[in-house]
Amino acid sequence: MTRYIIIGAGAVGASLAAQFELSGVDYALVGRGAQIRHIIDHGLTYQRPAGTRQIGLKAFDTAEPPPLKKDDILLLTVKSQDAAEALAFWAWHPVDGSGVLTASRLPLVTFQNGLATEAIALRTFANVYGASILTPARFTETGKVVVGGDPQVAVVTIGRYPHGSDAVAERLAADLGRSDYIAETTDDIRRWKAAKLLHNVRNVLELFDGAEEARTAFGVALVEEAKAVLTAAGYSLASPSERAVSIANWRVAENSGIRPGQQSTWQSFTRGASSEVDYLNGEIVFLGRLHGIAAPYNEAAQQIAGLAARKRGLPALLPFDSLRSLAENPLASSPYPTSIDTERTPDRNIRR
């Protein structure tokens, strides 16, 4: 019987575990730090539009991972910047105590935003699948995850990487469907991930203050730049009309505990965790450099977020004017103060 090994117990991973637990799909949730300790000891506080419940989960600390079995499928739900470390940890585990190694045997599904993780995974794992997930999920308090998707938790598109679809993708889509997700498969997951990145390049704006109108205009510039770069890099972007499933009735529920302005990047900064911006705006900068397209708006956002991330926390929103002047005058030295305390204080901002 298939068992899903969920790696990373945050917004996406812990909610997957909770939904599998509720629907009877077999899984093991493997996490680290205070979050997994709390889940092991007390269960997960899981807030959905219909109410909040305390759910006991099959949870493991990375320090004591469950032994892997031959029918396991790995679901990678860490942030992109943590993917290489997590993959290196899992790749060379023996399966079933045999001489067969995880990376050559077990399928691995990458749930990350951005375009980088699948290629990193393919270096070690022979069977890589990408999953593009649309879910309003929040992890800002230890032991608690809020998901406002209604009536289903999320919309997930799955495909084999770099292309194709097969029985593993279909299996995961079916199990997600049983677990209250809208799920579909695709032959070209790269197009879906690229299309989603157009949304995620704007995540960074939630770290900045400033007038709504000016921030919206900056968001448009980020997206236009991303479109130009992705096109130059050979991506044709998937369009919502290509969906095989209807998401017309899917929404973020009102009063679900999910508020605008608190997407995944904001959550990491708020928790004092590390930043994914180098894989979102940074992916556009990287592809722009490879294909000779300037991306000053994404580059300015990446630079200022990068400096701020070293502080590990977001005591106050960042000055939008600095962002705009750096984007409009990229050769000027960074207008954002560089005398930043770089001491690492993980989980500093978590409310307990």
Ligand SMILES: NC(=O)C1=CN([C@@H]2O[C@H](COP(=O)(O)OP(=O)(O)OC[C@H]3O[C@@H](n4cnc5c(N)ncnc54)[C@H](OP(=O)(O)O)[C@@H]3O)[C@@H](O)[C@H]2O)C=CC1
């Ligand atoms: N949150 C959302 O609403 C959405 C997120 N996404 C994407 O999904 C991906 C996951 O995001 P999200 O769930 O928000 O991330 P979170 O930061 O909420 O959760 C990731 C968890 O993985 C843990 N972790 C990191 N490295 C390891 C490791 N080696 N082994 C075990 N656990 C590890 C982190 O611990 P620590 O805190 O110690 O770093 C953290 O608890 C991202 O690419 C994100 O962009 C996509 C759609 C929506």
Ligand SMILES: CC(C)(CO)C(=O)C(=O)O
């Ligand atoms: C789906 C969405 C937009 C949810 O907020 C996301 O991808 C994120 O938070 O990064």
